[in-house]
Amino acid sequence: MESQKVFQITHTDSKTKARTGLLHTKSGTVKTPFFMPVATKAAAKFINTPQLKEIGANVIISNALILHLNPGEKLIKKLGGIRKFMNFHGINVTDSGGFQMYSESIYLKSNDIGVHFKNPKNGDKIFMTPEKNMEIQLAINSDIAMCLDSMPMYEESKTSIKEAVRLTTLWAQRCKIHHSKLQKLKPKNRQQLLFGITQGGIHPDLREQSIKDLAKLNFDGYSIGGFGLGESWKEEMKIVKLQKSILPENKPIYLMGIGSPIEILEAIGLGVDMFDSRLPTQNARRGTLFTSIGPLKLLNKKYEHSKDPIDKKCDCFVCQNYTRAYIRFLLREQEPIGKELASYHNLFFLTNIIQQARGHIKSNTFSKFKKDFIKSYKN
Amino acid sequence: MESQKVFQITHTDSKTKARTGLLHTKSGTVKTPFFMPVATKAAAKFINTPQLKEIGANVIISNALILHLNPGEKLIKKLGGIRKFMNFHGINVTDSGGFQMYSESIYLKSNDIGVHFKNPKNGDKIFMTPEKNMEIQLAINSDIAMCLDSMPMYEESKTSIKEAVRLTTLWAQRCKIHHSKLQKLKPKNRQQLLFGITQGGIHPDLREQSIKDLAKLNFDGYSIGGFGLGESWKEEMKIVKLQKSILPENKPIYLMGIGSPIEILEAIGLGVDMFDSRLPTQNARRGTLFTSIGPLKLLNKKYEHSKDPIDKKCDCFVCQNYTRAYIRFLLREQEPIGKELASYHNLFFLTNIIQQARGHIKSNTFSKFKKDFIKSYKN
DSSP, X not given: OOHHHHEEEEEEXXXXXXXXXXXXXXXXXXXXXXXXXBOTTSSBTTBOHHHHHHHTOOEEEEEHHHHHHTTOHHHHHHTTHHHHHHTOOSEXXXXXXXXXXXXXXXXEEEOSSOEEEEOTTTOOEEXXXXXXXXXXXXXHTOSEEEOOOOOOOTTSOHHHHHHHHHHHXXXXXXXXXXXXXXXXXXXXXXXXXXXXXXXXXXXXXXXXXXXXXXXXXXXXXXXXXXXXXXXXHHHHHHHHHHHHHHSOTTSOEEETTOOOHHHHHHHHHTTOOEEEESHHHHHHHTTEEOOTTSOEETTSGGGTTOOSOSOTTOOSHHHHHOOHHHHHHHHHTTOHHHHHHXXXXXXXXXXXXXXXXXXXXXXXXXXXXXXHHHHHOOO | OOHHHHEEEEEEOSSSSOEEEEEEETTEEEEESEEEEBOTTSSBTTBOHHHXXXXXXXXEEEEHHHHHHTTOHHHHXXXXXXXXXXXXXXXXXXXXXXXXXXXXXXXXXXXXXOEEEEOTTTOOEEXXXXXXXXXXXXXXXXXXXXXXXXXXXXXXXXXXXXXXXXHHHHHHHHXXXXXXXXXXXXXXXXXXXXXXXXXXXXXXXXHHHHHHHHHTTOOSEEXXXXXXXXXXXXXXXXXXXXXXXXXXXXXXXXXXXXXOHHHXXXXXXXXXXXXXXXXXXXXXXXXXXXXXXXXXETTSGGGTTOOSOSOTXXXXXXXXXXXXXXXXXXXXXXXXXXXXXXXXXXXXXXXXXXXXXXXXXXXXXXXXXXXXXXXHOOO
């Protein structure tokens, strides 16, 4: 797809860099900014696909590497691609799984050609190349694929991070070439989009190098990778600004792994368009719920008898029908329905905040909206 | 409530003892026969309350003893009773929990006054009397309560079972007296119903004693307790026939712990009105699914690539939208959505079969319907 057709900015806020847009994919168009619930294994945890629709979660992200290990991309292809496989009538994004391959327990070694790692299920050795990763994501047939990146760990030396940036660029080039080659016979409107992922940790010089290298490759969008490993939000914000300053305005920007309401609003204010994180659902299962006045630790004894909904200001199905006392009881008892209700609320809350943000961007009141939200949301 | 108002037989099949009826409770009227999903801790496993409604499961059963241990009946009462607590807009039945108290791990001893057992969570010793049990079930405010029964184990000697029958009768008398006393100021249409539970294992003489003892107490309905412990279906059927032959026709009969489609249809043919079992959902989570041609072992390798729904003849949301291959994959990965989809189908299947049975009873074709079902359903 030509980039101007992939992403259209529909409005830019008058006071910040926040913008609303339309992202066009082969499975439909979605309004930006948006948040993607994580569906690593082709299913969100405790939230089924009609519920995702109800919540207004129009885009989800699964993991190509995890799905490659099981059930395998061949099965998903045979079943009609991930959209049909999991019966999700929205837009499917796949992450390449670079992040997972570099986890200590399975990583073996990497070189210019690819990454050697162990299958965590059976110990089998696997060699993953950028080309193979593109083939997997195309077989899965997601709407947006991610390049295979090389993941530096936060605590690694600057030299290792520099090496990761070098490999990430090298692989991004090969991803782009192979991905284009594999799709060239498809009509533009049936093609999978491909996003580059920048690395470089919190080092502005390395990150700048990574962004500039990838910018040359003209990806459909650009992800900011390698965060969520211990760096501060302030450090992340600097990198977001840097990435925005180098890339053309008409490229969608995806900040990977960020799922807290305040950080999302701050990032939207800097012009970020896409988010994903496992935190909203993971926290929900562990009893931390979003509310308009800040996170609620529902397992706290003081909510034992509470007849209140999780958030009095929330319109979601859970807040309209269930009490804190009931959900707290179910979570303490590890009852699946407790996890479901908590997860539903957290995803609804986040989706709803971003939907409101879109409205405020359009009416040039985003800045005040963000300020007011942050003022009442006590961490 | 006067018994003729509690239960009305609307039609009796011309060839069998199957009947349709209306059971009136303070939360509404339900058509019999019906199956109750188990919601031990005030939540069905993986199926939320709107889904129960969708499935057509109008009555559920939770466990008074388990809820007494946590969160406690006081909390449930404070939150408006179990109906409001769990937001289930149907009819709530509570089991007394006699079954649980007699599990080897927590049972200490029993005498004429009540049962000593240990709280499995913290080891605290608890003394449960029939009176206390009635107070718990009234505080929980279910629509139908069960008497506290004394549970003989299947492998116990006939002498022990005889003693269990004696205690069960003694406690049933005390349950009835205390329950009536506690409710006497409430208008009839706000009163909780109370069912007796007969014991006696597979011994016709002991069971007959138990049924006759309880019949004198004029309960709103009669449960057949103490099954599901290793006896054969043939042995159970004999006891069902015996119980039906002694009790007046206008009493609803509840066969506890039976959840297989064929056994349910056979029991309906003998005039049983109510069923519950954890098997449909437990089996679902473990990969055994009901289909019109018999149970399907979904984890079997041969379904790995199957694009078929669980049951081609099933109209449920799961069969309309998901493949065997997808649900199998999710179950193998222990993904919660796999357990949800499988549980939803099994509950729908069973509810649907019983709904069909009601129609066939009314048109005097139940016998043929049962025969045809059993013929195609291969165990």
